[in-house]
Amino acid sequence: MNFRCLWDNTMSRLMLGLLFASLCLFASVTSATVVAATWADSAFPIKTHDFGTVAVAAKTEFLFPVVNNSQSPMHLSSVRASCGCTIPTIQTHYLQPGQTGYIKTEFNTNTFRGKKGATVTVVIDQPSYAEVQLKVDGYIRSDMVFHPGSLDFNKITQGEVHVKSTKVLYAGRSDWQVLDVKTNKPWLLPQVKETVRNGGTINYEISIQVLENAPEGYFQDEVVVVTNDRNKPNVPLRISGQVESLLTLSPQSIALGSLKPGETVKSKLVLIGKQPFQVESMTAEGWEIDFDPTVQAKKMHVLRPELTFTGDQSGPTKVSLVIKTSGQQSVTAKCTIHADIRGE
Structure with missing residues (x-):
């Protein structure tokens, strides 16, 4: 009887010890996971982006910055999107301490239409494993097309005027209009001209001038095409290029x-x-x-x-x-x- 009691007490202490060890291990793993997740989360100062209303075939991109605030090298191993409406790409896989890299997200305006959104999951495997989720949203209107979908001036010379143009192709209301093209850069000069109006088929030509006083260096901006639509009147057009000094x-x-x-x-x-x-x-x-x-x-x-x-x-x-x-x-x-x- 005494032996049985001794056996029961020993087994009870052993089970309690194992339970305590398991709880400590679980707490340690959980704590490490939380620390890793918190560190990785802080590496992404921007986690959401709304592309707004965009036209079919418009080149629509956004760069999510990634900042390595740790004391160790950081490796972005993979990235995936929950929807084919967004194509994510890792711009910089390895980041040294203090370095900034980018996750590029491109809205697939050639294939998708209507209101779309995606969760972009970034997988980090160094200095510790973590996953961070980013969110993009936007509305791709089906009645309006830019051709081409963006204006890339490539390398241009400072002190000279450079011009590129795109067409706006619209199919819908017969009273539809482009009212204005706006920019917040004084060295970008947009102009708009109606070229076709045949019932609900309406075309415009938009030309953008980069003026002589454009600052030296790379630029990436948008001009806003303002229409007479009541719900979604503003549609962005991407402008990019590099101004080289004489x-x-x-x-x-x-x-x-x-x-x-x-x-x-x-x-x-x-x-x-x-x-x-x-x-x-x-x-x-x-x-x-x-x-x-x-x-x-x-x-x-x-x-x-x-x-x-x-x-x-x-x-x-x-x-x-x-x-x-x-x-x-x-x-x-x-x-x-x-x-x-x-x-x-």
Whole structure:
């Protein structure tokens, strides 16, 4: 009898021990899973996007940023969408600590119509396993087509006007109209012209000019086609391209280190133009700049300006060095001067 009691007590303690160990293991695994999920979730600052109302064949994309805030390399192993209306792509599979990558989502406007949405699941397997879900929505109208679906200017030269156009093909109401084309960029000039009106078949041509004052660099934007539809009047049209300067400057940043007010330092600048040019002036606020004038128009100039700080401030300073070429087709280029000014 005593042996039976002893056996029962021993088994009870053993079962309790196993149960406690299982609970601890479950809690540990659960805690690790929650930590991993929380870390992965914080890597996606944007988790939803609404494409709005878009036309058939419109090129409609959105980039979800991914920021590796951890201290270890991050690997995005795969991505999938719950609906064929959205095509997701991993732009950067490996992200080092502090690096930003992107998940590109493309709305399939060629195949689908009406209100559509998808859940995009991103799978991460390093530094720990996690899944993050993103959400996209939009409405693809079936009565309106852009041809082509976007305007890509590719590489264009700054200081020149560049034009591209697309057609708007509509089938529906006989009183349908494009009222306006709007943009929030002063260097984009849209124009619209009706070309066909035959009952419910209506066509327009929309042309977009990139003006001379377009900033240097890559751009990706939208113009909004405003119609007289009561429910969904605004339809975006994607615009992209890269503006290249007529004048290339190297280096883009001049680090002069520590200086005293009035101290003069020398630097070196290489200027390359698409056409032969001469340098007219070099200016920077708070600095006196002395350089040998160019005596011949060439496509490349190597300058060695002397820079003297004339301000009265102390501490770190950063200003733009503005270089201007001469002639009627004058071009301006800029680089940045960095210095640490020591007080007297």
